[in-house]
Amino acid sequence: MDNAAVSLPDVVAEQGDLGRVWDQSQSGARRGVRPPSVAVTRYDRVWETVTGLFRGAVGEVASLDDPARVLAFNGGLPQRVMARCGDFQRDALERGVDIVQITSQEGFAQNPAIGCIQWGSGGKARLVEQVPYKLLLFDRRLAVLPLDGWILSNGILLIRDPAVVNALSGVHRSLWQSGNRIDDGFEGPPAHLSGVLKTLLxxxxxxxxxxxxxxxxxxxxxxxxxxxxxxxVASRFQAGAAAARRGWL
Incomplete structure (x- = not known):
């Protein structure tokens, strides 16, 4: 871990006033009046840290997630990482923690390849046109950002300064308020899923x-x-009834 001269990922610093809030946080950390941010770069330490944070969450884990961007970023995810995606959220859901996710339409469409979006499994999710970067917020008290903006396994930044966490929480709340429910606007299943629904029946x-x-x-x-x-829904058996309720049959 290294809490000296850590930088906010460029893709995050470009968003609104976050760069200014970050600079103030870093200045305060150097003077010992703000909590310092910590970079974790070793692969094993990253997953140990993220695992501990999910296990320690008591109320909510809010996030910005886009499987489409993650899969396309630098050749996509290593197989060992893909195998673990979604495990943290599912474990937290089983403990009663709220999982509140924001993703894009394309990201949601590609989610089956990763399984990190938990809508339909007890999590809450909304769609936006574009997800600006990946973000995890643990009980709105600690924020985690990938050092490259997208891939946790490439290194993460742990942020405890309330001013920065509040600013990142504000980004999440704004996108949540402007986002769409996943089933909004669907008068029927997307074209590539219409035939799938029929064959299930x-x-x-x-x-x-x-x-x-x-x-x-x-x-x-x-x-x-x-x-x-x-x-x-969680099973094929439930799909027919859910589709009928939506008038898709």
Whole structure:
């Protein structure tokens, strides 16, 4: 860990007044009147730290997440990282912690590849046109930012200064208020999921559904997961009833 001369990620510093608030925080930290921010760069220490923070959360973990940006960033995520995505949130949900996430439409569509957006599994989520960077807020008291703006495993910045945490919380609240519910505006499933919904109700097996739609088994499974997330249900059995309630059948 290094709490000397840490920098706010460029993608974050460019957003509104955050750069100014950060500079004031760093000045105060040097004078010993503000909590210093800490950079964690070793891969094993990053995951140990993030795991501990999720386990220590008592009320809420709010976040900005965009699986589409994460998957596209510098070649995407290592397989060992993808295998763990979503575990932290699910464990927190089981303990009664609120998971409040903001993502993009494209990010939500690609979420089945990562599984970090927990809408439909008990979490709360809204869609915005663009997510500016990745952010984790633990009980609105501590903020975590990836050092490169997007990938936690590449290093993180821990921020405890209330002024900076409040500023980042303000960004999250503003995007939440302006964002859309995930099912807003859907008079039916997106075109690429319409056929999937029909096969869930009519085909006796995944193999038959894949043959009818001309999809590979992997692609079909991914689209089924996306459809269930969109409907806010946990099983295929529940999908038909949820689709009927929305007038999609």
């Amino acid at each position: 009519t085909e006796p097996s995944d193999e038959a559904a894949c043959q009818r739609l001309g999809l590979t088994g992997r692609t079909y499974s991914r689209r089924v997961a996306e459809l269930l997330a969109l409907l806010g």
